[in-house]
Amino acid sequence: MEANFSIPQNGSEVVFYDPTSSRVIWIFLVVVLSITFVLGVLGNGLVIYVAGFRMAHTVTTICYLNLALADFSYMSSLPFQIISIVMNGEWLFGWFLCKFVHMIINMNLFLSIFLITFIAMDRCICVLHPVWAQNHRTVNLARKVIVGTWTLVLLLIFPHLMFLTTVRDERGKVHCISNFESWAATTEEQVKVSMTVSLISAVTCFIIGFSIPMIFIVICYGLMAAKIGRRGFVNSSRPLRVLTAVALSFFVCWFPFQVIFLLVNTGNTETLNNIHMWVNPASTLASLNSCLNPILYVFLGQQFRERLIHSLSASLERALREDSALNSDKVRNLSLQTEDSEP
Template sequence: MAEVRDYIYWVTLIIYCVTFVVGILGNGLVIYVTGFRMKRTVNSVWFLNLALADFLFLVFLIFTIISYTQEHRWYFGLVMCKLNNLFSAVNMFASIFLLTAISLDRCLSIWVVVWAQNKRTVCKAQLISAVIWMTALVCSTPYATFRDLTEHNNQTYCGSSATVEQRSITTIFRFVVGFVIPFLVIIFCYVAIGVRARRLQRNRTQKPLKIIFSIILAFFICWLPFHVMQFLILKAGSDEYLHKVVLLGSPLSASMAFMNSCLNPILYVFMCDEFQKKLKQSICHVLESALAEDHLSFMSSRSLSSHLSRISRKSESSAPLERKDTAISFTECKVV
């Protein structure tokens, strides 16, 4: 039992660290490319907001990592205890709501083409994204409210202060609103998209569909174990077997849920041709900007030295009278 716990501890810690590093770099690149390098479109607005949700959560993940390495002791105060749990819930709700909006948007753009061309605008996508953020924040508030500091053996821990009934309500709410209903909508949308695409034989729609389907599948695989484990925690009680399962599985399921925050940028890079193109252009532009000044300075100084050497050789082979004119020319060249 102890060996298994140690193994799960190190696996979970590695997942946490890889998620933090890869997620910060990857989502930072996505925010930069979709926010500043790509043309502002409806899809870029969706992906930008997804990256913002992941990036915001990963900024606070460092506190969870430190607490985990200290056997869950908490050193950062009550405010950070509540904020850390709040942004974890906001990330989950905002991500699944955005994926639902993306699925509905894709379904409408294929089934109602004329309407989508006239009504599908960047401004409306931004407005819907703002509503999604507000809804996710409202849905996440209870999880920060029922979070408090507890003392045990003179050590401080950040844990739940909810009663059994409150914990049951919040767990069921998170599972139904943040998982079941959105996935039913998403599945319905993609079944409709598949039927419509087969009828119209639109091969060009396969690439975006693969990207979005991969993101949804990754979200499902990462978050489903977390929700299952939350229900097992409610049922554990005095059951010794379930208590062991929860003790071993809870850290691993949480790390898998957090891992979803670093998977989306990887899917963008490996599956989206436009993102790859813009990312390469951005990297090339940064390298050009960094090297251009030194390159031009080197070339200009080299050209000036060569030019002065030619003038010097010409002046040495000229008559005394010509030396005077050359000196004037040299002075003019130097001024220029």
């Protein structure tokens, strides 16, 4: 059985044709994405409930709340993706949902990494400048930064949405893809515009949506380790432990897709033939990241036996709670200790 798979993900319509492995990949994608949808809706929904309604709004909780909102929004796009996979790439939901669903898919990548970077920078500021953080690190300031982040993401994905539309093929089936007919007069010009837009999209995702934020995260960890002077504090601090797991999870899930996405849009025909079989598995792995964060919040909050005794919502509340070591008295003590140890 031959099948044509089309997995729209983060600014690209990736298509490959493989008669030998198509059935296995089809089943794999549907099963994994279905499990991701169920776990993601339940987990992120619970995080939204706990962080939004059960906990005091702090800088940390509103960051994780917005991260859960981004992941929950992405979960809402999975049923459309699954149905499109089952229909061999055909889009049944019209022009508006074509743009709206892909807007959510693109937003998730940028919002997730930007929010993780902001949390890392916030932790770094608390360690490096505890007194300033105690006086100026406010919820209102954090909300303004997060609103600015949402706005920046919308601006980044807007160009892609301009080209995205529904197109009917020669067999009468409708697909949700980028169309450049109105932007170029001839077929040759359309191909050039398509290649240019795809290249810009791939480079933007890899540099702005992955590489630069990950560099900032690594720098923040390096500065915190240098300032604190003893790595045990970083390892024992629950919020830093949760942040580390969330950042590593994002890197592991998204790095393969980012590399393949970049190669697909910058490589030659020989390169495409060698990597096309990895496109859909990498895309599915990237989707899996959106359901992992709530699991990490719980499993890193306390030991396994304790989690069996306490409710899941209580575990999430403890995992997302502000680090007590960053409260005013202990922060000042930490600052004095680090300053006394410096030459």
